[in-house]
Amino acid sequence: MRSAKVLVATVAVALAGCAAAPMGSSSAAGASAPPRLGQPISEAQLAKWNIDVRTPDGLGLPPGKGSVADGKKVYDAKCLACHGEAAKGGPVFGAMVGGIGSFKTNTRVLTPGSMYPYAGVLFDYVRRAMPMNAPQSLTDDESYAVSAYILHLNGLMPANGVGDAKTFTALVMPNRDGFISDTRPDVKAERCMSNCPPISSTRGKK
Amino acid sequence: MKLSEKMKELVESSRRELQGRESKSHDPGRRRMLGRTLAMAGAAGVATQAGAQALEVPPSAKEHGRPMPANEYGMPSKFEAHVKRRRTDVFVNRQNFSDWSMTPLHQQHGIVTPNGLIFERHHNGVPDIDPDKHSFVIHGMVRQPLKFSMADLMKYPSVTKFYFHECSGNGLTDWLAPKSKTVQQTHGLLSCAQWTGVPVATLLEEAGVLKEAQWALAEGADGASHARSIPMKKLLDDALLVYASNGEMLRPENGYPLRLFTPGWEGNTSVKWLRRLKLGDKPWHLRSETARYTDPMPDGKWRQFSMEMECKSVVTSPSGGMKIKPGTIEILGFAWSGNGSIRAVDVTLDGGRTWREARLEEPVLDKTLTRFRLTVKWDGAPMTIASRAMDSTGYVQPTVDDIKKVRAIVGFVQHHNAIFPWDVAASGEVSNAIG
Numbered sequence: 001m002r003s004a005k006v007l008v009a010t011v012a013v014a015l016a017g018c019a020a021a022p023m024g025s026s027s028a029a030g031a032s033a034p035p036r037l038g039q040p041i042s043e044a045q046l047a048k049w050n051i052d053v054r055t056p057d058g059l060g061l062p063p064g065k066g067s068v069a070d071g072k073k074v075y076d077a078k079c080l081a082c083h084g085e086a087a088k089g090g091p092v093f094g095a096m097v098g099g100i101g102s103f104k105t106n107t108r109v110l111t112p113g114s115m116y117p118y119a120g121v122l123f124d125y126v127r128r129a130m131p132m133n134a135p136q137s138l139t140d141d142e143s144y145a146v147s148a149y150i151l152h153l154n155g156l157m158p159a160n161g162v163g164d165a166k167t168f169t170a171l172v173m174p175n176r177d178g179f180i181s182d183t184r185p186d187v188k189a190e191r192c193m194s195n196c197p198p199i200s201s202t203r204g205k206k
Numbered sequence: 207m208k209l210s211e212k213m214k215e216l217v218e219s220s221r222r223e224l225q226g227r228e229s230k231s232h233d234p235g236r237r238r239m240l241g242r243t244l245a246m247a248g249a250a251g252v253a254t255q256a257g258a259q260a261l262e263v264p265p266s267a268k269e270h271g272r273p274m275p276a277n278e279y280g281m282p283s284k285f286e287a288h289v290k291r292r293r294t295d296v297f298v299n300r301q302n303f304s305d306w307s308m309t310p311l312h313q314q315h316g317i318v319t320p321n322g323l324i325f326e327r328h329h330n331g332v333p334d335i336d337p338d339k340h341s342f343v344i345h346g347m348v349r350q351p352l353k354f355s356m357a358d359l360m361k362y363p364s365v366t367k368f369y370f371h372e373c374s375g376n377g378l379t380d381w382l383a384p385k386s387k388t389v390q391q392t393h394g395l396l397s398c399a400q401w402t403g404v405p406v407a408t409l410l411e412e413a414g415v416l417k418e419a420q421w422a423l424a425e426g427a428d429g430a431s432h433a434r435s436i437p438m439k440k441l442l443d444d445a446l447l448v449y450a451s452n453g454e455m456l457r458p459e460n461g462y463p464l465r466l467f468t469p470g471w472e473g474n475t476s477v478k479w480l481r482r483l484k485l486g487d488k489p490w491h492l493r494s495e496t497a498r499y500t501d502p503m504p505d506g507k508w509r510q511f512s513m514e515m516e517c518k519s520v521v522t523s524p525s526g527g528m529k530i531k532p533g534t535i536e537i538l539g540f541a542w543s544g545n546g547s548i549r550a551v552d553v554t555l556d557g558g559r560t561w562r563e564a565r566l567e568e569p570v571l572d573k574t575l576t577r578f579r580l581t582v583k584w585d586g587a588p589m590t591i592a593s594r595a596m597d598s599t600g601y602v603q604p605t606v607d608d609i610k611k612v613r614a615i616v617g618f619v620q621h622h623n624a625i626f627p628w629d630v631a632a633s634g635e636v637s638n639a640i641g
Binding site: 124184 | 358
């Protein structure tokens with residue numbers, strides 16, 4: 001994304017335009033303005049929809065808590081059927097444990113433990129999308145508990161650990177510094193028309 | 207076997223398959239071969255015995271056709287029932303809720319993908335949403351959070367635009383060795399449609415964007431509540447709240463009744479079944495933008511927020527699974543760029559040593575599939591064909607080798623826009639030659 005730098009300027013311009021648009025104006029310009037049909041709603045009325053967690057700083061992690069021990073109970077009852085014993089992989093999805101440290105080698109094993117930069121990623125995803133056959137059916141306490149259990153299985157939380165907004169924000173995940181932002185265009189190719197190096201293909205390798 | 211018998215057999219077997227409304231074969235070359243055989247028979251005309259039969263009046267001219275029903279939604283001919291979206295046959299998921307199916311690009315005529323063939327990617331099945339019950343909300347860093355009904359959204363001035371749409375995972379099975387057989391399987395997470403909707407900017411202005419707002423979370427009402435962080439700049443620039451494609455309301459699998467559309471950007475940022483935009487000052491770094499849809503880079507790193515789908519092209523005919531005959535052939539394909547319009551497409555027949563410029567077919571539009579064509583004579587010697595596109599920024603489509611120098615190609619890697627070779631054997635059989 002090469003556009004990040006001009007962001008501030010553009011937003012400012014858009015705001016200026018917004019402020020200049022007269023509400024309910026009957027001037028010629030006002031007549032061609034779009035209708036204003038949005039119904040005001042309060043954040044409180046939106047609470048059940050407002051389920052996102054901003055994962056780097058944990059903004060949006062709800063009150064509540066859940067222990068690794070309780071998480072195992074939730075897991076065995078509601079997740080094991082698809083994800084297998086101790087998250088080692090089940091009939092519809094592969095392992096959710098292991099892989100930490102695999103990114104320096106050529107076999108990058110992707111699990112919540114190896115891949116997620118913040119524990120909040122796990123809570124957010126479990127709360128919004130799991131169990132896959134009944135998403136958004138867990139209580140916040142259950143989401144904390146089962147997330148804590150998965151972190152524990154990845155060696156990232158002690159057996160007596162408790163997941164809550166504080167512990168999930170404080171936890172330093174192995175892949176925290178693993179991400180960089182888009183650097184493209186990162187490849188520069190030439191438009192060669194003759195005497196060009198052949199492109200790699202199966203024929204070239206025969 | 208005489209040509210006429212062979213033709214008859216082909217027609218019969220294909221009819222049997224089509225009437226079953228299911229293609230048992232996975233072979234895209236089949237119908238095309240049939241077409242070619244028929245054309246050849248016609249062209250051969252007087253020259254061959256088999257082609258010299260007198261034409262009979264066809265049964266269709268000697269009986270009633272189907273009467274007109276009082277009302278109906280027209281469907282493709284039953285003889286086209288083999289033209290279908292298909293799931294990948296390489297990366298076979300063990301469930302089909304979080305899965306994808308691909309557009310038969312080799313069977314697409316023109317630049318518009320019919321609605322029933324627009325590729326799909328969803329993360330927990332396709333919801334059936336009643337538009338009368340659907341609400342869309344803008345909240346977070348706005349002066350006034352607002353809720354919109356579908357009926358109200360459709361009262362806003364709309365725009366209608368042609369845009370391609372491509373999944374960042376398009377081609378992920380075929381970087382270093384041929385895994386997929388057909389162009390549907392190598393490139394079919396790509397479609398192009400005429401999208402209708404309301405500029406997101408219109409509604410953001412109504413809600414009043416606070417000056418701290420730099421990003422927005424777009425979230426769907428599906429069973430995965432799929433969500434992505436989108437920079438405000440994109441939302442204010444050209445993003446649309448789309449409710450229609452190709453002249454009718456969206457199909458459920460493409461986001462009915464409402465989706466975000468981010469032109470030129472990786473497909474999953476165009477969040478389907480959109481229920482809210484929440485404005486904030488920083489991105490959210492959710493699973494869908496950290497653990498997924500990111501690119502492995504050297505030193506164990508991952509690159510995220512790679513939004514634009516860079517310039518790319520592919521030959522759709524001849525392509526994997528087809529069979530051609532010596533003589534005049536038309537090389538046909540698509541080129542596109544998430545950063546602008548297509549300036550030129552070159553085609554090689556000799557594995558990249560020499561290239562010649564193909565003809566671009568109008569219209570050539572911004573961030574839209576562009577057709578290219580090149581007529582060549584094939585003498586029957588084996589060849590390796592590929593296309594290479596250049597866009598309006600001057601960016602030239604790279605090879606896998608070019609990309610390998612700067613990114614780590616390990617596992618299933620996103621953002622594959624490399625030149626894609628097809629091998630044509632002396633037999634005329636065409637196969638995937640990536641490698």
